[in-house]
Amino acid sequence: MIRKYKKDIIFIVAILGVALLLFIVFQLTKKPGKYVVITQNGKEIAKYELNEDRQVSIPYQEGKYNVLVIRDQKAYISTATCPDQLCVKQRSISKVNETLVCLPNKMVVKVIGDEPPHVDIMSGKS
């Protein structure tokens, strides 16, 4: 039985192994963040400091919005109008490059680190 499906087992273990490796790499490269950046439809619309507690509503279309809460250096979505509520159920974020994603409202909240986000490559100024 096992011999017959040896190839299959190797295959599945390899897929899981790669996933696990990626997961470990992603976890190890995380740093605590300074700001959260909110993008909607691919465009940056707002930026907030993580060490300032606040609550903001992010409007999308008529009657559609997400409420972002920043508390104790962590950000999470407390309320959303989307039907799946996935963003509300996601864990709070605080490390660089962690994201909260709301697919229906095309919104991404991303944690960024110390560096100024918009440095002009030519002049070096932000």
Place this chain on the structure above:
Amino acid sequence: MKKETKRFAILSIMIGLSLVLSYVDSLIPIVVTIPGIKLGLANIATIYVLYRLGIKEAIIVSILRVFLSALLFGTVVTLSYSIVGATLSLVIMIVFKRISSLHMITISILGAVMHNMGQIAVAMFIMSTKEIIYYLPILVITGVISGIGVGLLAILVLKYTQNIFHE
């Protein structure tokens, strides 16, 4: 009944079934809260057709399912997700079914994992946020789990419909 008529009937039933399954799929809440995670129940029908009728028929079922379910239950955005997901998933299943002797469950796993990878790729593109790639490991793992489930179900369906659809 003529053989061609029978194949045509099976094909039609499977298209209908895959539509219902993808609707059911969207109704089932999933505990892990990550965008793009779905059980992929509609893949039961696709795999069934791939093994029972053939490659051409599996492509037909996939294409019709994607467009009809977008028309009935989805939006343009969900359509782009499902086109990429379904195409990648079907291509890898067809290729590995042809070139390897891998078990049906493994083929199903490959399909599910590729589907999830496609979803991530589209999400990265649509939201122009490359950090969505951080969801990849968990989506691969859930793909393996749901792929096993879907593969087992497809085997059961093949087994129990042998007599009904006997050619």
